[in-house]
Amino acid sequence: xxxxxxxxxxxxxxxxxxxxxxxxxxxxxxxxxxxxxxxxxxxxxxxxxxxxxxxxxxxxxxxxxxxxxxxxxxxxxxxxxxxxxxxxxxxxxxxxxxxxxxxxxxxxxxxxxxxxxxxxxxxxxxxxxxxxxxxxxxxxxxxxxxxxxxxxxxxxxxxxxxxxxxxxxxxxxxxxxxxxxxxxxxxxxxxxxxxxxxxxxxxxxxxxxxxxxxxxxxxxxxxxxxxxxxxxxxxxxxxxxxxxxxxxxxxxxxxxxxxxxxxxxxxxxxxxxxxxxxxxxxxxxxxxxxxxxxxxxxxxxxxxxxxxx
Amino acid sequence: xxxxxxxxxxxxxxxxxxxxxxxxxxxxxxxxxxxxxxxxxxxxxxxxxxxxxxxxxxxxxxxxxxxxxxxxxxxxxxxxxxxxxxxxxxxxxxxxxxxxxxxxxxxxxxxxxxxxxxxxxxxxxxxxxxxxxxxxxxxxxxxxxxxxxxxxxxxxxxxxxxxxxxxxxxxxxxxxxxxxxxxxxxxxxxxxxxxxxxxxxxxxxxxxxxxxxxxxxxxxxxxxxxxxxxxxxxxxxxxxxxxxxxxxx
Ligand SMILES: Cc1cc2nc3c(=O)[nH]c(=O)nc-3n(C[C@H](O)[C@H](O)[C@H](O)COP(=O)(O)OP(=O)(O)OC[C@H]3O[C@@H](n4cnc5c(N)ncnc54)[C@H](O)[C@@H]3O)c2cc1C
Numbered sequence: 001x002x003x004x005x006x007x008x009x010x011x012x013x014x015x016x017x018x019x020x021x022x023x024x025x026x027x028x029x030x031x032x033x034x035x036x037x038x039x040x041x042x043x044x045x046x047x048x049x050x051x052x053x054x055x056x057x058x059x060x061x062x063x064x065x066x067x068x069x070x071x072x073x074x075x076x077x078x079x080x081x082x083x084x085x086x087x088x089x090x091x092x093x094x095x096x097x098x099x100x101x102x103x104x105x106x107x108x109x110x111x112x113x114x115x116x117x118x119x120x121x122x123x124x125x126x127x128x129x130x131x132x133x134x135x136x137x138x139x140x141x142x143x144x145x146x147x148x149x150x151x152x153x154x155x156x157x158x159x160x161x162x163x164x165x166x167x168x169x170x171x172x173x174x175x176x177x178x179x180x181x182x183x184x185x186x187x188x189x190x191x192x193x194x195x196x197x198x199x200x201x202x203x204x205x206x207x208x209x210x211x212x213x214x215x216x217x218x219x220x221x222x223x224x225x226x227x228x229x230x231x232x233x234x235x236x237x238x239x240x241x242x243x244x245x246x247x248x249x250x251x252x253x254x255x256x257x258x259x260x261x262x263x264x265x266x267x268x269x270x271x272x273x274x275x276x277x278x279x280x281x282x283x284x285x286x287x288x289x290x291x292x293x294x295x296x297x298x299x300x301x302x303x304x305x306x307x308x309x
Numbered sequence: 310x311x312x313x314x315x316x317x318x319x320x321x322x323x324x325x326x327x328x329x330x331x332x333x334x335x336x337x338x339x340x341x342x343x344x345x346x347x348x349x350x351x352x353x354x355x356x357x358x359x360x361x362x363x364x365x366x367x368x369x370x371x372x373x374x375x376x377x378x379x380x381x382x383x384x385x386x387x388x389x390x391x392x393x394x395x396x397x398x399x400x401x402x403x404x405x406x407x408x409x410x411x412x413x414x415x416x417x418x419x420x421x422x423x424x425x426x427x428x429x430x431x432x433x434x435x436x437x438x439x440x441x442x443x444x445x446x447x448x449x450x451x452x453x454x455x456x457x458x459x460x461x462x463x464x465x466x467x468x469x470x471x472x473x474x475x476x477x478x479x480x481x482x483x484x485x486x487x488x489x490x491x492x493x494x495x496x497x498x499x500x501x502x503x504x505x506x507x508x509x510x511x512x513x514x515x516x517x518x519x520x521x522x523x524x525x526x527x528x529x530x531x532x533x534x535x536x537x538x539x540x541x542x543x544x545x546x547x548x549x550x551x552x553x554x555x556x557x558x
Contacts, residue, residue: 069475070438071447093468097450100403100435104442109404109523112433122527127432128326132335135528175447175481179463179474192469196557220558232488238453238467245427245487247469253557263325270535274555276547282540291538291555294547304544309558 001030004081006089011038014047016193017090019154022053024147027117031055037073039066045164052159062170067178074101075171091146099146108140115151129244129267150250184239194223196253202229203258212302219309227259243268258298261286310420312355312364316348316371318380319430328531344380347425350485353492355423356388363457366390370413374398385503386495392508405520407439412516414444426451426484437484447477451486
């Protein structure tokens with residue numbers, strides 16, 4: 001067996017999500033190659049070559065791949081992927097955008113967001129917002145899979161010494177162009193990788209009030225998340241949404257503030273090790289999953305919490 | 310420009326699904342079914358494009374047994390012009406769905422195809438990207454803004470790092486995210502009118518598509534339950550528990 005992993009990166013550094021996919025690949029078993037497709041991304045390839053368990057790095061450095069446009073990258077992955085039994089990518093927005101296009105080009109299905117490897121062709125994945133876990137067996141010759149990062153430990157970033165091989169093929173489908181981006185910059189840890197996450201919901205009332213939980217986050221070295229309602233209301237940007245259709249997090253400590261606990265929100269955080277809920281409604285469903293529930297007005301409880309940390 | 314929208318019949322998003330005792334699948338008997346929320350957003354966007362004079366016609370397509378006509382009628386009540394049902398009792402997998410839709414695209418030649426980014430049952434997030442691959446079109450997935458400008462559609466996408474805007478040559482594929490729009494409610498007169506709008510029925514065989522299985526469902530289990538927690542009486546107690554019992558701070 002041979003496994004091709006599509007690296008997640010920004011042309012400068014390898015993203016941690018890739019390391020979780022490497023661990024999933026190790027559980028499947030076989031030689032692991034990592035594809036770095038981008039522009040001016042040699043440093044990423046060098047980083048990938050050091051990851052424990054990676055045997056080979058394929059580097060496709062071309063202007064057409066600079067912004068990871070699926071129209072251009074998918075034909076490359078499909079072409080290289082023919083020599084592999086499995087093609088994996090992290091279940092990030094980049095991986096989710098790209099991999100189904102690859103699968104269709106190869107005329108195979110895709111298994112999305114696996115959370116466990118049961119065998120080389122059998123995997124577990126959540127369905128119905130995580131209210132059921134399906135065990136599915138792939139019937140295709142090439143298995144195309146996205147990997148949920150929180151379900152697999154990160155492979156060691158150091159310890160490997162893979163060869164880096166340039167792949168020549170360049171595809172510019174001419175169907176799409178990158179226009180621009182608004183990237184959130186934050187000093188805080190990344191939501192999906194943080195040890196502690198504190199999230200605010202509609203109960204926060206407005207965007208300014210998020211400062212209350214940001215102060216707690218600063219004391220705990222936590223990332224700040226949000227419910228859909230808080231994002232929809234414009235309190236905070238979309239990249240902070242936790243849930244079925246936002247980010248999936250599983251920190252050691254998750255603190256939900258002014259969040260009711262809709263199934264779509266729970267889908268994104270209920271695998272956290274310890275869950276704390278602060279809500280003034282004692283009937284709020286979030287208390288059913290909370291290890292520690294505090295029925296209180298957040299505008300009193302959160303500043304008090306900050307003071308006691 | 311014609312806009313094609315796809316809709317899927319799924320369980321209502323408020324319903325917490327249960328797993329069958331024999332663990333063969335989830336139990337959908339007597340469960341309330343509805344239009345997939347992301348598909349509803351897709352329909353709304355198409356209708357708005359029509360209202361803005363950009364789309365000339367909105368065609369809605371759904372795949373499934375006769376019951377999916379209910380969701381097609383819902384879309385027609387929201388403002389779509391005509392419907393197509395691709396009748397099958399099987400629950401086709403994403404690649405088969407994309408193959409069926411690719412045939413409809415070939416026949417209808419829409420300028421834009423709008424799909425939901427995922428269905429809340431399978432949570433796959435695949436069909437739009439697969440359809441884009443099969444038709445060779447550009448794809449604007451997870452859209453929070455769609456602007457048609459000349460021969461191009463500008464799509465702002467919700468990505469992990471924030472927002473990204475891409476320009477796609479028309480015809481193109483768009484998949485919707487939650488914040489693209491807020492769907493309207495269908496008015497009673499529009500629900501009545503929708504009953505008279507044309508609805509074509511085709512079969513996969515009519516379209517020359519053979520439905521293939523790419524996966525086998527071996528088992529469906531409930532997720533691990535969390536052990537019940539406790540209520541703490543004060544912030545002080547909370548901090549004490551987190552420090553000394555859970556040892557996470
Ligand atoms: C297709 C689909 C996908 C979705 N995806 C997601 C997703 O990915 N993530 C997500 O989060 N949601 C998602 N949702 C939305 C979800 O169904 C809920 O609507 C949402 O999670 C509610 O957010 P909330 O808990 O902040 O708001 P509410 O449900 O309005 O809850 C607010 C809570 O704040 C409490 N509160 C108010 N004031 C105070 C106060 N002063 N002190 C203490 N507590 C207070 C209230 O008691 C209440 O429990 C999705 C929905 C659909 C249909």
